[in-house]
Amino acid sequence: MSDTLVARDQLRSIVERIERLEEEKKAISDDIKDVYGEAKANGFDTKVLRQVVRMRKQDTSERQEQDAIRDLYLHALGMLPGEPESDS
Secondary structure (H helix, E strand, O other): OHHHHHHHHHHHHHHHHHHHHHHHHHHHHHHHHHHHHHHHHOOOOHHHHHHHHHHHHOOHHHHHHHHHHHHHHHHHOOOOOOOOOOOO
16 A cells, blocks of 8 residues: 555656646747747848757767768759759
């Protein structure tokens, strides 16, 4: 019986911690949205800003690898500067 009470208390504690963290996550998400709104109001392109934030999370070699693959794809499609665009 006491094992059941302990398990129930542990479960309740875990659920309450998750709920608190979910509330904090929502608040942080709202704060991030507000900052992007501020950036937009100051004339920044938020789509590009999100890309920059995502890129800064990557390590240099990962970012360079993705850049190289993207350039390869763009070259294959004739989309790099100075190249004629391909007919689609």
